[in-house]
Amino acid sequence: MPHKAGKLIILACLLGMLLPAVSRGFWNFPPAPPxxxxxxxxxxxxxxxxxxxxxxxxxxxxxxxxxxxxxxxxxxxxxxxxxxxxxxxxxxxxxxxxxxxxxxxxxxxxxxxxxxxxxxxxxxxxxxxxFAELSSRLPESNSGNMINWSAALRKGLISPVHYISLKPKTDMNFKEKLTLEAEWSNVPPAVFPHKPHIQWLDCNNCHPDIFNIKKKTTKHFAMARILKGEFCGVCHLNVAFPMSNCKPCHPGMKSH
Ligand code: HEC
Ligand code: HEC
Ligand code: HEC
Ligand code: HEC
Ligand code: HEC
The missing domain is CATH 3.90.10.10 (Cytochrome C3)
Incomplete structure (x- = not known):
């Protein structure tokens, strides 16, 4: 085998090991329902x-x-x-x-x-x-219900009530946006914005059962565990936009 081709093959193998990690096919996503x-x-x-x-x-x-x-x-x-x-x-x-x-x-x-x-x-x-009437009225997305629920709320196209009798006690204006750098250096970090979450959720829905209340202290925080229904996967596998939609969480990813 010529020297140059050998190098190319090694390079291709290396890329082959790295690329699937950041492509859709590498992970086992649950099948997308209608x-x-x-x-x-x-x-x-x-x-x-x-x-x-x-x-x-x-x-x-x-x-x-x-x-x-x-x-x-x-x-x-x-x-x-x-x-x-x-x-x-x-x-x-x-x-x-x-x-x-x-x-x-x-x-x-x-x-x-x-x-x-x-x-x-x-x-x-x-x-x-x-469903057709609803989805024609609300902003589109490319996964889950094919509805961009964050945008629907932001634009006032829906106005879900936040409580029936138990008013939130905490300051629900908490807006901290966190960057959660992955352990893998070749991966654009995930972001976690508090704002679009607390418009729907109470602090207690996440803290302390799903996440610690201190950045980067939640243990075993990785895609494999998320895809098993832990951490972000508690909601982002079956109700909030699904995990196959990388972009909102990893804004730095080129495709998807
Ligand atoms: C608004 C929705 C809703 C309506 C209307 C409703 N149910 Fe239910 N029902 C539920 C839910 C939720 C459960 C719990 C289901 C489960 O875990 O299997 C349930 C449970 C039951 C059970 C299982 C045994 C038990 O006591 O939990 C029976 C029997 C039942 N319902 C009968 C009825 C009958 C008869 C009617 C009409 C007269 C009715 N339901 C109306 C939501 C409803
Ligand atoms: C709901 C948000 C969310 C979505 C959607 C999401 N990720 Fe992640 N991803 C994360 C979080 C959180 C981490 C862990 C960051 C850390 O280590 O603190 C992560 C980490 C990673 C890592 C680093 C290795 C690891 O397992 O920690 C890779 C690679 C990755 N994601 C790829 C993807 C790809 C590809 C997609 C789309 C197919 C995707 N992710 C969709 C939130 C998400
Ligand atoms: C949808 C889930 C979710 C909700 C709801 C939520 N948080 Fe968080 N919060 C997180 C995540 C994820 C982290 C980062 C944890 C980690 O990296 O280990 C975090 C971290 C924090 C931190 C630490 C920030 C830092 O820089 O160390 C504080 C403080 C916090 N949250 C307060 C709140 C408050 C107050 C509310 C309610 C107004 C709230 N959170 C609602 C998911 C949530
Ligand atoms: C308790 C449920 C829950 C958990 C846990 C959760 N989210 Fe969300 N997330 C939501 C809901 C609900 C929305 C609103 C949009 C929707 O429903 O599709 C949302 C929206 C978002 C958005 C905003 C998208 C936009 O268009 O504004 C991002 C980014 C996001 N989540 C990332 C994450 C990451 C990263 C994690 C884990 C660190 C996480 N979420 C954990 C429920 C959750
Ligand atoms: C009108 C009430 C209602 C609202 C609003 C609601 N849920 Fe639920 N949710 C339920 C019920 C009921 C269940 C089933 C609980 C059970 O069977 O024990 C459920 C189950 C779930 C599950 C588990 C799904 C599964 O496959 O196991 C998740 C995740 C979830 N909800 C997230 C959310 C998120 C995120 C929001 C806001 C965007 C939300 N829910 C809004 C009533 C609601």
Whole structure:
């Protein structure tokens, strides 16, 4: 083999080792569902066992009117499907789905016939016919719901309420933007802006369970763990824009 070609092959091998690390194909992304199903869940911790169909829950329907904080802080829904102890009884007692101003039968349909099937239908795509109208009205993105939710909020095209009864106590204007340099020197760092998060979330949704409250102290903070549903992956795999969309997190990355 001529000397020059050998060098080229070695160079190609080296590049081959480095490049996939920063390209989409290297990581195992969950398959992308249709835009109208991204963030939709089927809840069946108790339903099927008790002879009714699983409950369909759509994040894109609900986040137009309520921030994550309302449900995941005030109403205490966990950010993991089928782990919250929701029952028909808690719903009817004014908790969970039946909270005041929610499915209480006054503000929105409640827990009585003929409405049972609106929740208990086992259909993850339930309500899909309303999606086209919504997505045509809101700014576009290239992943998840194909809706840029941050921009929708910023432009006042949606105005989800931030609380039902528990007003945020903390200063929700906290804007610190962090640069989280990766351990790999060839990778443009990830950024974490507080502002577009606290418009939706409470500090308690992230601190201290998901992240330490001191920069660069969260342990094992790497893509492989994020893609397993830890750290940023708690939300950015199934409700907020997905991990396949590198650019908002790594603004320095050229493609994507
Ligand atoms: C606003 C949505 C909603 C409506 C409307 C609703 N349910 Fe439910 N229901 C739920 C949720 C959420 C659960 C908990 C689901 C789970 O974990 O499997 C549940 C659970 C149940 C269960 C499982 C046993 C239990 O007590 O938790 C039964 C049975 C049930 N509902 C019957 C009904 C009937 C009958 C109606 C109509 C009269 C109805 N539901 C209306 C949301 C709803
Ligand atoms: C109207 C209430 C409501 C709103 C608003 C809401 N969620 Fe949820 N979310 C739920 C419920 C209910 C579940 C299922 C909980 C369970 O089954 O234990 C859930 C589950 C999740 C999960 C777990 C998904 C899975 O596949 O396991 C994540 C992540 C999540 N929500 C993030 C968010 C984020 C981020 C926002 C704001 C953009 C948000 N949620 C807004 C009610 C809500
Ligand atoms: C939701 C935000 C987010 C998205 C989307 C995202 N990353 Fe990351 N990425 C991070 C964070 C946070 C780190 C860890 C930074 C640190 O070490 O503190 C990271 C680290 C990395 C690293 C360094 C190695 C490692 O495992 O820590 C590489 C390479 C990387 N990302 C590539 C990508 C590529 C390619 C994409 C798109 C396909 C992507 N990332 C999408 C947040 C994200
Ligand atoms: C969506 C998740 C999320 C929310 C919500 C959130 N933070 Fe953070 N915060 C982070 C992350 C990620 C870090 C960096 C952790 C690390 O690098 O180990 C951080 C770091 C911090 C730091 C340390 C900054 C530094 O320079 O060391 C402070 C202080 C902080 N957050 C305060 C808050 C307050 C106050 C709120 C509510 C107003 C809040 N955070 C809401 C994710 C969040
Ligand atoms: C508790 C849920 C949650 C966690 C954890 C979380 N995010 Fe987010 N993030 C959101 C939501 C909700 C939005 C609003 C946009 C959306 O829903 O797609 C958002 C928006 C963003 C944006 C703004 C995009 C824009 O267009 O303005 C960036 C950048 C981002 N996240 C990066 C990160 C990084 C990096 C991490 C981990 C260090 C992280 N996020 C952790 C929920 C979360």
């Amino acid at each position: 835009a109208y199903e991204y963030g939709n869940l089927l809840i069946s911790r108790t339903s099927e066992k008790n002879g009714v169909k699983p409950v369909t829950f759509s994040h894109w329907v609900h986040r137009q009117r309520h921030t994550c904080r309302v449900c995941h802080f005030e109403l205490e829904f966990n950010m993991k499907a089928n782990t919250t102890e929701i029952t028909e009884k808690t719903n009817r007692a004014g908790l969970h789905c039946g909270a005041p101003t929610c499915h209480d039968g006054k503000s929105v349909f409640g827990h009585e016939e003929p409405h049972c099937k609106k929740c208990h239908n086992g259909d993850k795509a339930y309500g899909k016919e309303k």
